[in-house]
Amino acid sequence: MSLPRNRWLVLFAVLLAFVPIVIDMTILHIAVPSLTLALGASGTEILWIIDIYPLMMAGLLVPMGTLADRLGHRRTLLIGLAVFLVASVIAAFAPTAAVLIGARVLLAVGASMVMPNVLAIIRQTFDDPRERGMALGLWGTIGSAGAALGPLAGGALLEHFWWGSVFLINVPVMLLVWPLAYATLPRRKPTAAGNWTIGQALVLLVGLVSTVYAIKSGFKAGNSPIVTGATLLAGLALLAWFVRQQRRSATPMLDLTLFGKPAITMGMVMAIVVSGALAGVELTVAQELQFVVGYSPLEAGLFMMPLVVASAIGGPLAGYVTGLLGLRMVATLSLLAAAGSLAGLGLSDFHNPGLGVIALMATLGLSLSIGLTASSIAIMGSAPADKAGAAGALEGTGYELGAGLGITLFGVLLSASYASAIRLPAELAGALPPSASHSIGETMTAADRIGDAGAALAAAGRAAFSDAHAMVLLTAATLIGVLAMVVFVALRNYRETAVASAAH
Known part of the structure; x- marks a missing residue:
């Protein structure tokens, strides 16, 4: 098949479609304090508002990716963009936390129809490995820098507008990208075989969400261990049934043999752990900067700019350094550099950041951008063109599942550390609701309600959060x-395997 002459315009269109999807993963992190106060949301509601989006996407990406391989990537992407547009408007004007959670579910439906098709269209448009590496490097730049840019964009909007503006900003972008994608994306006849049934898709979705929900609720005090255990077993049973059906089918909805390739397997593991750690860390840092240090949303977003700039540089570099050093060394070294950066940030004083913190933020952005983009190059390069949607969906699932679990697990760790560290003022002990010691947001809400007497409570909350924040960053560094x-050991034969495959 000849290469499309307008392939770089096609790349521009799909990357533009990807921008609001990836920014929406993190733009809310900076808006948490504003949301908490405006909607009167509890700590649990805030966690659901944030992580229902990646959790739903984790369950929807594989069904949507494999469906797109059968229906056509262009058509599925265009429908997804329209759904995302409608959901953004609903979210922007949500009057309650419950409505906002529902809008985030609809956003996830639209985003899950877009994300795997971005990777699939890149895979099918660029047959030349060098051009594909460059294209995926640019995709990695959008992914890394876009996620890091979310807090800055959110901060800038919140400086002048209400919290709903972080969703409404998607509308002009979608109105621009939809006609561009319609006009430029190639119409290809789907060639993928296999069954796709709504029943199997629902089994996978319910299985994943039930399993993750059980993990979420299992860490929270007051939940019934019987209900949590039953939910976990039901979710795992549904996932096991789905896998069994796929392995027995001659034309499965999802070809599980993709996991037989070390690059795809380790790419999934990297996506889950790294995106989980980063999502938890970014949420933690955003709250630290605003609640404790006293930054405005815009100032907090600007604080993360070194991460944005370094991430943008790392994507295009990934293809070059991977060809020079090999995937194994690039992935291992970049992850070690990221771990060191997180540990350094955990031990840093954000009140007096200095050049050291700037350097650590930049190193974190550069190392993870290079490592994750190199992983994407290996995953999409290892996948057959007719299964590009499925491979892209698997990679996206790793990111979303990791982000959902990361926000949950690090949120629980943060809450537990915070609750054990806070020392409520003795003179206010009888006047405070029990929730005042659950999270920094609920502490600050309680402090606002009691007026001048709340100053001591706010000070106690800031001191406790600083201790909890350090624990979260050091845990992420360890992970x-x-x-x-693990990557260094698992990919020990990757270079030889790749070379051998290319020879054939």
Whole structure:
């Protein structure tokens, strides 16, 4: 098949479609304090508002990716953009936390129809490995820098507008990208075989969401262990049934043999752990900067700019350094550098950041951008063109599942550390609701309600959060450091395998 002459315009269109999807993963992190106060949301509601989006996407990406391989990537992407547009408007004007959670579910439906098709269209448009590496490097730049840019964009909007503006900003972008995508994306006849039934898609979705929900609720005090255990077993049983059906089918909805390739398997593991750690860390840092240090939303977003700039540089570099050093060394070294950066940030004083913190933020953005983009190059390069949607969906699922679990697990760790560290003022002990010690947001809400007497409570909350924040960052550093060692061992034969495959 000849290469499309307008392939770089096609790339521009799909990357533009990807921008609001990836920014929406993190733009809310900076808006948490504003949301908490405006909607009167509890700590649990805030966690659901944030992580229902990646959790739903984790369950929807594989069904949507494999469906797109059968219906056509262009058509599925265009429908997804329209759904995302409608959901953005609903979210912007949501009057309650419950409505906002529902709008985030609809956003996830639209985004899950877009994300795997961005990767699939890149895979099918660029047959030349060098051009594909460059295209995926630019995709990695959008992914890394876009996620990091979310807090800055959110901060800038919140400086002048109400919290709903972080969703309404999607509308002009979608109105621009939809006609561009319609005009430029190639119409290809789908060639993928296999069954796709709504029943199997729902089984996968319910299985994933039930399993993750059980993990979420299992860490929270007051939940019934019987209900949590039953939910976990039901979710795992549904996932096991789905896998069994796929392995027995001659034309499965999802070809599980993709996991037989080390690059795809380790790419999934990297995506889950790294995106989980980063989502938890970014949410934690955003709250630290605003609640504790006293930054405005815009100032907090600007604080993360070194991460944005370095991430943008890392994507295009990934293809070059991977060809020079090999995937194994690039992935391992980049993860070790990221772990060191997180550990350094965990031990840093954000009140007096200095050049050291700027350097650590930049190193974190550069190392993760290079590592994750190199992983994307290996995953999409290892996948057959007719299964590009499925491979892209698997990679996206890793990111979303990791982000959902990361926000949950690090949120629980943060809450537990915070609750054990806070020392409520003795003179206010009888006048405070029990929730005042659950999270920094609920502490600050309680402090606002009691007026001048709340100053001591707010000070106690800031001191406790600083301690909890350090624990979260050091835990993330440990996780990524362990992952670096796992990747180094698991990919020991990757270079030889790749070369051998290319020879044939």
